[in-house]
Amino acid sequence: MAISKMKRLSAFCLREDTDRLIKKLMRLRCVSLERAEENRAEERGLTLSPPDERRAALESDVAATTQALELLHPYSKAKKSLFSPPIRADLGEFERSGRADKAKETVRAAGEIRRRLAEIGAERARTEGDLALCRAWKAYDMPLSFTATRLAEVFTGSFPAGTQLPLISGELSAHSAMLEEIGADSTALYVAVLCHQDADDEVSRILSAHGFLRAAFREMKDTPAEEGERAQRRLDSLAEEERTLKDRLALLAEDIADTEILSDLQKTSLAALDAAGGLAGTERTDLLSGWVPEKNAERAEAVLKLYGCAYELTDPTEEDEPPVLLENKSFFSNFEWVMGMYSYPLYGSYDPSAVMGIFYILIFGLMFADAGYGFVLSLVCLLAVKLLPLGETMKRFLAMFGWCGLSCMVWGVLLGSYFGDFPLQLMNNMLGIRAPESLALMLDPLQNPMGFLLLSLGVGAVHLIAGMAVRGYMMIRRGHTLDAIFDIGSPWLLFAGIGLFAAGVSFGKWVLIAGVAAMVLTQGRNEKNVLMKLVKGLGSLYGLINYASDLLSYSRIMALGLASAVVGQVVNILATIGGPSVMGFIVMILVFLFGHLLNLAINLLGTFVHTSRLQYIEFFGKFFEDGGEPFSPLTVSSEYAEEPPETAADR
Amino acid sequence: MTFVELLSHVFSGNNLAFLGAALATILPGLGSAKGVSLVGEASSGLLTENPSMFGKALLLQALPGTQGIYGLITAFLIIFKTGALSAAPMHLDLGQGGYLLAAALPIAFVGYFSAIRQARVAASGINLIAKRPDQVGKAITSSALVETYAIFAVLISLLLVLFFKA
Structure with a gap:
């Protein structure tokens, strides 16, 4: 749960090495480069690198390969399914062994076939027009x-x-x-x-x-009957040629994996050229300027030494805005994307993924409390993560919902909800057993809505206090311990006073008074004038309204929880309306599946949106410093092929 | 039948409660229908350019649909409470019927207007994701802010109905 420390990298390398060095760095995936315009290199007497004349050719190569892949994919027998593992390929080895040249030959052949197929298509359209005309005129026995x-x-x-x-x-x-x-x-x-x-x-x-x-009749000369026959023969021969071409495509498609690797290779080269094109340098050298996470610095240094670069790694200065790389335990990294949808934290501030993750699971579960829906959700998501070779982003997305599903199950058991009130309706209407009033272990939201509301607000209060605690932690870490005590401690004292007072504890009144006094006395401390100090201090009491409105916002947990419960109940009533007969059970199964799937889908969206909102507005509002730029290191293209891990690090 | 008799038949306690259920279904339903179609029209423009955005556009389009559901829930709860679907429907007096009608009003009105307003934010969110597909989270969040008030309204409606004592 932290933001990685970054080092600023400045390295001079010989221009003739730049391309190879960048490709090497791409395989490390831990160095990001700035474009020269961003770091004002020109003001320091460096000139922008000349544009590379290879770029245009490479770009058209990439386009040709992409087109070839589009053409070949439908013919490939190795159908890509979600279950197939990605291709493993070492791009350097691929190039050296001559497989790349063979793949280029495939691309060229596919390009020719594509052009010929287009010509055939055009000619066929023309000939079919002629044929239709000849058919209409077949009774005309004069030469045209x-x-x-x-x-x-x-x-x-x-x-x-x-x-x-x-x-x-x-x-x-x-x-x-x-x-x-x-x-x-x-x-x-x-x-x-x-x-x-x-x-x-x-x-x-x-x-x-x-x-x-x-x-x-265009250039038709003979009688329509003869011309029609000729057109038909032409069509037949076109169809024959098309079949041959498609057979050749199927043959080419057998090597589609190599073509895919070629596409990655070419895209990597293009990205390397683009990175090099953004550099500035002297007559013979290029300046690589960018960022490396501190933990990866040694690996980057090893590569830089290999190429004889003159380099230095320095700590970021005040003016720098280093990119942000988040470091979380794998469980909490599942929540990084939720935060990423809002913004990345500024470098040097706090990465709340872990704290947010805990509350995300808690609130999501309470808002969508149902053992049945939670079971389906976590089963689907966690199985997908385990069984399907998905991308990293997708895996985290699903894993997060999987864990949220588990939380839904726990809350569902506590609040007695299993696909709404399905067990009760089943017993009462279908099995003829008198069902208990409720299955809830803790409280039943429909019978005790006030209890559910208080529970929601209680979770909200803890969430808000945690947000303030994070703010206090950030203040203390930056050496503003007193500010933390005044700005976080005094409202907390006040909250404790309100709580104790409301609970009827005898000394609660005094805690409340102490809290108010602390607020009034400390919140105006930055003003010079004594009167202004007091005014500002009193004004801060008004700011409590914000806390109140934040807290009330958590009532949405209850509203959305009730919404899914009531819709579930309606589905169950409709499902068991047929009564205990064969037909009744068939109807029940159909209505159950359709209704609950619909309810699950709708409420999943609502719960996701509003749980996120509680994080973004109520929670982040207490401490979050947004606007960090995500760290995006140089990297090889891995659209189709992944480099084997053992070579990715050390070559 | 005199006019007074007619009135007393029409304005029975049960009918007032059903009027509440009807309003809770009609108004937010209208609002959501209008809202979802408004965002749908905006997203069709985006999808002609970039069909791969369908998932994100659909997410935004679904947002103003919830008000209709909130209204539906309130209506169902009123119907349950009055036992209209059960074997023994209750007989409400005018006061009880009026109570349930009043309980339906928050979601009926707030649901109608917030669905349309939320849809307008969501539709402009479609423009946002057309240019910056990675910013879909912000588009959703700002649209969800509008929904807050529908949630508050349904909260009050639900509490009132659940606390109804026959």
Whole structure:
């Protein structure tokens, strides 16, 4: 439960080594580099590194590999399931052994196939259009290249379906033109019109007046029947070629793992170039400036020495804002992401993951107190963590909900909730046994809502006091012990007084008075004027209202707890409405599954959101110094392949 | 039947209680329906650009839906308390009916307005996550702040109904 100590790293290395050094550091995953613009290197007489001309080529390589993977994935037999372990590969070894070159060949071949498939697709669309046209015109027995004789002209085209052809024929006969219907489908009537050349203007005017569209036969020359056959043959040969290409893709996809590793390799190289591109340096050297966690300093130093760098590791100064790396026991690290959603703590402040984790579990469980839902939640989440090879982030996410589920179970037993009041309804309505009033060991929220409310507020009071304790701890650690006593101690004295007084303890009144006096006397201590001291001190009493409103905010624990309990009860009433019959039990099982799943889903969202909110606003508000930048070290791309652990450290 | 008789039939204690249950279902339900659709419209715009954001957008869209549930719970509790679904429904006098009607009002009104207001914050949260997907936590939290008041309202409604003595 701490924020790692960071060391500022400044190292000069020869520019010719920069790329290899950065790649080495990437494998350590414990060094972050600043871009030169951030540390004002130029003001110190250094110049920004020239842009690397390899970058554009590398970028297009990465794009090509990504495209190839997209193309190959559907053909890969090694179907990626959630259960398959990640590939292990040593990127350096992969490059040296020539597997990388083979994978590049695969990418190139896949790229060619992709282009050819696109051409085939376009040509097929065109040919299919031709074929449809030929089918519509199959009764036309003239070559399509025939459009006119010495004296006559032929119009070929279509009218919209439903056009009255005899009418048009009548009009045309006045100009000695002849209209012949070739065919018809649901959208158009296909016609050929023969007329004398002298009359073609008139004929064409009449035709267009009726919506005539000239047919576009493009470069087709022979009769439609022949052309149709030709198009069909072309389509067949295209389909054949496509099949061959897809077979080749399936063949290429057998090596998809290597292509995936290649993608990681190229992305790593690109990231290294980008990191190097952000550096500044002298004519022959680059300045690497960034951060290393103190615990990893030795490993980083070893690499820097290997490359003959001139380096120093210094403690951060006042002006620095070191990145924040959290260090928690694995159980509490599951809660880091909840805090990360709010903000990371500032470097040098306090990492509350552990304290927050304890309260998160406690409050989550109380808000969603149900043994049944808790069991389902923790079973699903913890099994997923155990059995599925998930990413680290996902694992922590699920593990956290798994532990929260256990807490729900405990509270569910205490408050007597098992899928709402399912056991009671089952006994009363289905089994014909007189059920007890309640199964609660501690208190039943529906029968004793005030007790539940007090429990909620009590947990809230402990939470708030813990928040103030963290603030006091931070003050003492920074050497402001007196401030801690005054600012945290006096309200606590006051709270104790209120508590004792309310509980009717005889000396409670005096504790309360002492608390008020402590507040009034200490809270104005930074003012110079005596009168102002008093005014500020009295004003601080008004600030107690904030504590009261914070405390009341915890009543949401009760409201959300009741909400899930009542919806659960409704589901159970509906489920057992059929009574003790075969049909009744079938209905019960269906309604039970659907209703409780729905209730679980809705309340899970609500509970998560509002438990988080109680941490962010009520708890963090007491002490949290936000705005820390998460530590993001240089790292190799591990989208598909993970480096084997033994080589990751020492090469 | 005289007008007075008609009135006394309509305004029975039981009917006042059911009016409360109806209001608790109707108003927050309307508000939630309006709210969820408002956020849904905003998130469709985001999803055309980036379909992978569906999970996060759905989370925000679901938030204004809770008021409808709070109203439903209150209504159910009123129905249980009056025994309307059981074999022996209670006969409430006007005072008792009026009590249950009053108990339903906090969630009925606060639920309606807070759902819509919360939806507006959630919809602007959709804009936030469109540009900064990692900030979904902040979008959810600021939207959840609005819900606080619906929670307070349902708390009072539930307490009043649970403390109802026939």
